[in-house]
Structure formats: structure tokens, C-alpha cells
Amino acid sequence: MSSLRLTGFSGNEEIVRQLELSFGGGRLAHAIILEGPAQERNALAAVLAKAAVCSGTARPCGECPGCVKAQAGSHPDIFTLEGDADPRAFPIDAIRRIRSDAYIRPNEAQTKVYVLCGVQNMSEASQNALLKVFEEPPENVLFLLTASSASALLPTVRSRAQIFSLEGARAGTDIDPAYMEKLAAAVTAVNETDLLYLTADLIKDKNRLRAVLPQLGLILRDAAVLRSGGSSCLSGQKEAAAALGAGLTREKLLSLLDEVQKARRALDQNANTALLVTALCANLRAAAGR
Ligand SMILES: [Zn+2]
Secondary structure, eight states: OOEEOOOSOTTOHHHHHHHHHHHHTTOOOSEEEEESOHHHHHHHHHHHHHHHHOOSSEESOSOSHHHHHHHHTOOTTEEEEEOSSOTTSOOHHHHHHHHHHTTSOOSSSSOEEEEEEOGGGOOHHHHHHHHHHHHSOOTTEEEEEEESOGGGSOHHHHHTSEEEEOOOSSOSOOSOHHHHHHHHHHHTSSSTHHHHHHHHHHHHOHHHHHHHHHHHHHHHHHHHHHHTTOOOOSSSOHHHHHHHHHTSOHHHHHHHHHHHHHHHHHHHTTOOHHHHHHHHHHHHHHHTTO
16 A cells, blocks of 8 residues: 655645545546646645656655656656746647557556646647547546646536645746736826836737746736635735725636736737737726726
8 A cells, every 4th residue: 555755845745735635535636727826736746746657655666766766757657748937838639649548558667757847838729639638537647737727728628627725835926926016006096107108118029928927827816715704825925915905896806817828828829019018907907997
């Protein structure tokens, strides 16, 4: 009888406990979504992948051949797609290959693991391709998806996976929190000037836009959670979320979040950045009722 042993996830003890219980009872889902800050979600996915191919009793033992190969990134049963920095990491062909590969028995371990990092950048077409294997998951296969927010995924994908919301030891973004705070405040400011001023640079810098949108989405998500009486904070910017949430209804916050998701999808589809940012500003102001 083997057990899961997770260390180093302080602040996420409840999730660790749930995972350990499910694993020990052989009830771990075939598909797991880990949402939250990049560092935490991707670190946990890596440990779970290692545990899945470990042959020790307290997993991951860190010493068996499976663990050693997993650590070196050379385990033949762990397949990883890294989509946090590259929104084109999940082409539909790659998902189709995973789909057919999933039905082939593992090479060495008892379980085959597919680690898909940053699936907030996965297109709807690729998600639908993935859904087919989620609907009839093969035995001995574990899908570990990580996302800034599971809400970026189709409801049909979310409903077939177990979702864990991780808290961050630090916010998983390189964007200055003070800038994000100003941006969040500008959405509901008296006039539009602040928002236009703060987003002017994003038009010229697609990578920055790519980093700002998920973080704005997280702040909006947190604002909606706080508004509903919850306390979980994924953005690491609770004050900005609280300030934003104080002036808006939950419905308005969710339609703002919707606008951000739409902009992110448009960005993935290579929309013209100037038009995208201009439309986003107008749509955010409208959704906030300003
Ligand atoms: Zn091991």
C-alpha cells in the first residue's frame, strides 16, 4: 500500500490533505486542475507527476529510478507541455497525439502522466479535443492541468476534472503590483483618462499585455469572491480586489471578468493589439456601468 507525501506547500495544507487522502484511497481523479499562482501550481503538478511514477511506498520517495528520471525530466511516462510563456503550446495536433497516446500502456511506471502547464492559454478547439479523452479516461492515466484560473477553461472540461485552488506564497507575476492596483482602480474611476493612460503602453508591448490580462482577471475573480463572502485570494492583491469589489456588484464584477477573458482569447487569436486594448477599455467601462 503506497501513500502520497507532499512537503513544501505551506499555506495549502488543506489541499495537500485532500490529495493525500484521495491518493491513499485510490480515488485520485483522472484529471486534476491546479489553479493559482504559477510557482505553486506548477511545483505541485511536478511533485504529483513524480509521485505517480514513483515505485516507493511514501511517494514521491525521491530515490527510486522513477523519481530520479522524473526529477531529471527524462521519464518516458511523463509528458509535459509548457504553455505559461507560449500561448501556442497547445496546438490541436498535439492534443490529438496525446489523446491517442493515452490509450497505449505506460512504458515503465504504473501510470502515464500528462502535465499541461498554463492551460489558460489553450484554445477552445484544443480543449474540445482534450474533452474527448476526459469523457472516457483510459486506465492508468493522470492528467495534471495548471492554470492561472480554471475559469479560463470550458465548463465541460472543468466539470470532468477535480479542481484545486492554490494560494500563493508570492504572486505569480512579474508585473508591478502597484501598477495593477492603479489599473484595477482605473476601471471604475470617474473618467476614462486613467484607464487610457495606464493601458497606452500595452498597445506596443504584447508580452506585457499577456501578463497583465491574467493578473487583472485574477483581481476581478478575487473581488467577486470577496463580494460573495469568500476569502480565497489568487491574485496576491487582496487590497486592490477589495477596493474594486466594494464599488461594484458581483454581477458587474463577473461581466468585467468576462471582458478580460474575451480579450485574452482575442490575444491568443492574434488580434490587432491597438484595437483589442481600445475595445477592452470601452467594454470594461461599460461593464462597470461607467
Ligand atoms: Zn520514488
